[in-house]
Amino acid sequence: MNVFDFSLKLNGFPIAKAKRVLKNIQSKTENDFNAFAEVQKRAIVAYHLEHNPFYKSFGKQIDLNDWNSIPVMTKADLQQPLEQRLSEGFTRKNIYINKTSGSSGHPFLFAKDKFCHALTWAVIQNRFGWYNINFNSSKQARFYGIPLDKAGYYKERFKDFLSHRYRFSVFDLSDEAFEATLQKFKTTTFHYINGYTSAIVQFGKFLQQKNVILKSVCPSLNVCVVTSEMLFEVDKTLLETQFGIPIVNEYGASELDLIAFQNPNGNWQLNSETLFIEILDEHNNVLPHGETGRIVITSLYNKAHPFIRYDIGDIGVISKKSTPKTPILENLTGRTNDIVILPSGKKAAGLTFYYITKSIIENDGIVKEFVIEQLKLDTFKIIYVGNERLSEAKKQTINQEIEHYLESGLQIIYEKQNNLNRQKSGKLKQFTSHLNQN
Structure with a gap:
């Protein structure tokens, strides 16, 4: 039937x-x-x-x-x-x-x-x-x-x-x-x-x-x-x-x-x-x-x-x-609303920022998944779920790559959580900008 x-x-x-x-x-x-x-x-x-x-x-x-x-x-x-x-x-x-x-x-x-x-x-x-x-x-x-x-x-x-x-x-x-x-x-x-x-x-x-x-x-x-x-x-x-x-x-x-x-x-x-x-x-x-x-x-x-x-x-x-x-x-x-706006005025797709970080952060299996939030023009937060905290050396490598691909002077905050907040539908938003882009 x-x-x-x-x-x-x-x-x-x-x-x-x-x-x-x-x-x-x-x-x-x-x-x-x-x-x-x-x-x-x-x-x-x-x-x-x-x-x-x-x-x-x-x-x-x-x-x-x-x-x-x-x-x-x-x-x-x-x-x-x-x-x-x-x-x-x-x-x-x-x-x-x-x-x-x-x-x-x-x-x-x-x-x-x-x-x-x-x-x-x-x-x-x-x-x-x-x-x-x-x-x-x-x-x-x-x-x-x-x-x-x-x-x-x-x-x-x-x-x-x-x-x-x-x-x-x-x-x-x-x-x-x-x-x-x-x-x-x-x-x-x-x-x-x-x-x-x-x-x-x-x-x-x-x-x-x-x-x-x-x-x-x-x-x-x-x-x-x-x-x-x-x-x-x-x-x-x-x-x-x-x-x-x-x-x-x-x-x-x-x-x-x-x-x-x-x-x-x-x-x-x-x-x-x-x-x-x-x-x-x-x-x-x-x-x-x-x-x-x-x-x-x-x-x-x-x-x-x-x-x-x-x-x-x-x-x-x-x-x-x-x-x-x-x-x-x-x-x-x-x-279109997931655009990174940098202090210099430069813009980049939010997923570009995510991808730069992804290529480093997940290659050793410590981090299971993560999201990125832009809090201010120069401030970003990387929220991750993992078995242990990221080492200072790993954070430094990520910061250097972000500077290389985007620009210097950015503040990167790292926050370990037990799980990530998903939307009611269950979707995971990989990059979110909290800037007022109106």
Whole structure:
């Protein structure tokens, strides 16, 4: 029985229709696809200008014949009651509602019409199908957060049951918890792993310490898909070694769709079927492929709520090898609000700072994981979990490398903790700036 698809259908999401529409989109030739995308872009803007009072007010100066006349929408623009943002004919009773994680600092409720949400799942199933994963039959080992209240906890467990998955909580990454996780893999026919990068990497490190290859104790495993957090090459290599299966990188946003998914050729293929993705500079000018800028996305099928030229808050590059039908995300460099601002005025991506430190701090196994916070222009705190405190010599090496890559005169504070604070969702934010960047 197709339990996953049936549960979607039972909740009013027309998954069968969505799969047919997706298949039709994917069957188009390159030339036909380009023309189709242009028609769909214009259609979704026209729909919201006619049927959505919020967007009609937001986009007063829009010329449907000039895509660049369409204003860029930010998360801050959407921080108002959901009812004020819905299109005519849509209410809380006939839509899909969820809340963003708030990792950008701007959490808000969002909505999708039921067909749009079904289409989201059709795309996700299609991508996982590249690796012979079927959501109706393949068993998932899920590394995610889980509500700690009783009602929320059992609700998620029931959803996991319907979705053919078993959840490992990311709120306990102790050796004792991972020992229990390993035993579960030994006794369960898991077909794939899916979840937050940081937690899965910690499990990989545990397996490395135990000298265990996961595939050898769970032969049914085919692939591991990591999501929501950055995956560094050194961690990908670790996971490939300790899991003994391909490691696939996923990039998505709950309010939109799956944005990019690593294809079997190793490229991060962008979702062109349900999204239109642009790279813009700081003045909202479209950048050519190969240049770094803000990732701005239009949801082509969401009639309940407009996400049109929506600045998701991330920075990236679209490859020059891209085509309209098969665009490739060459690089994802972090979030726009995760920028290091230094006393000299120099700026750097927060994950650059994190990566400099990571290359030193984790190479001897003393530190399990860590995060970095910018407290002042010249002051940074490295909060870490480990078996023992960092030596003064190790701290000095880190300080020297930071000075080499960034600049001198920075104050680095080190703080050892028993565990790191994760967001309610279970995500780990590797770099946080506490500066007021408004």
